Amino acid sequence: MDAKKRFDEIAEEIKKVKIQGAGNIAKSALYAYSLIPTKESIKKLLSLRPTEPMLEKVLSLVGKKSYMEILSHFDSAQNGINRYVIKLIKNKDRIFTHCHSTNVVNALVFAKKSWAKFEVYNTETRPLFQGRRTADELRKAGIKVTMFVDSASAIAMEKENRKDKVYVNKVFLGADALLHNGIINKIGSGLISELAYSHKIPVYIIADSWKYSRKKVPIENRSLNEIWNRAPKDIRIKNPAFEFVPKKYITGIVTELGIMKYDKFVKKMRN
Ligand code: RUB
Numbered sequence: 001m002d003a004k005k006r007f008d009e010i011a012e013e014i015k016k017v018k019i020q021g022a023g024n025i026a027k028s029a030l031y032a033y034s035l036i037p038t039k040e041s042i043k044k045l046l047s048l049r050p051t052e053p054m055l056e057k058v059l060s061l062v063g064k065k066s067y068m069e070i071l072s073h074f075d076s077a078q079n080g081i082n083r084y085v086i087k088l089i090k091n092k093d094r095i096f097t098h099c100h101s102t103n104v105v106n107a108l109v110f111a112k113k114s115w116a117k118f119e120v121y122n123t124e125t126r127p128l129f130q131g132r133r134t135a136d137e138l139r140k141a142g143i144k145v146t147m148f149v150d151s152a153s154a155i156a157m158e159k160e161n162r163k164d165k166v167y168v169n170k171v172f173l174g175a176d177a178l179l180h181n182g183i184i185n186k187i188g189s190g191l192i193s194e195l196a197y198s199h200k201i202p203v204y205i206i207a208d209s210w211k212y213s214r215k216k217v218p219i220e221n222r223s224l225n226e227i228w229n230r231a232p233k234d235i236r237i238k239n240p241a242f243e244f245v246p247k248k249y250i251t252g253i254v255t256e257l258g259i260m261k262y263d264k265f266v267k268k269m270r271n
Helices: 003-015 022-035 039-048 053-061 067-088 102-114 130-140 150-157 189-198 262-270
Strands: 093-097 118-123 144-148 170-173 177-179 182-186 203-206 242-246 252-255 258-260
Touching: 003 022, 003 039, 022 039, 022 053, 022 067, 022 102, 039 053, 067 102, 067 203, 067 252, 067 258, 093 102, 093 150, 102 118, 102 130, 102 170, 102 203, 118 130, 118 150, 130 144, 144 150, 150 189, 170 189, 177 262, 182 189, 189 203, 189 242, 252 262, 258 262
Parallel strands: 093 118, 093 170, 118 144, 170 203, 203 252
Antiparallel strands: 177 182, 182 242, 252 258
């Protein structure tokens, strides 16, 4: 296929969230850039998903490292993450997750293959239902999964009134951006983290360290049609795709660099 046509196709798939998740976006953008390696391509690719420092990081490395070197980071980081995440999982854990994060799903699948006996509660993640993808991938790996509508997160997490006395005891969230004072992840992540904090349920961020950014990262506002196609014109609709999670709600962060308190991770990244 013609390189320009393929480039445009990938750009469109990233823009329309057919290619989703920080890591997949960064890898696909790198491939698109390799087809048309110009400054204009970088500009175009960066404009597609504004809340993605990893995309920026990967494109900043082209010319300094080979494509293979850049790409090999993703697998080696995931392998590191997997090894640390498994240390956090205990028998009979009920782990809550939101949206679809490749870093989270891969780590859970690795844990399941290794030995761990746990189950997952997840959210469907409106408006684009990325939670279905998470549920499906976990199910295929033999992990017991129960899905909730986003607004049932409180019920999914409540400890009281549960006959079986088994309840969510950990939250694993992915991240798009790792900032000095907290993280950005799919809309709903802030609410879920605050809820977990109030129930004293630990929240772990599972993410590749290349998502770290010293800059201010904007929150992407997505098409209103995702919420209500052909809504009456006089109804205002807002569709922020991501949300900030302050570090006070984060028990720890798991990257390929280890399991750390959030401040320690930031200190490490600054050095
Ligand atoms: C996806 C999302 C994911 C992060 C991390 O949002 O919020 O949790 O991107 O993903 P969207 P990964 O579906 O809008 O891209 O672990 O895959 O890098």
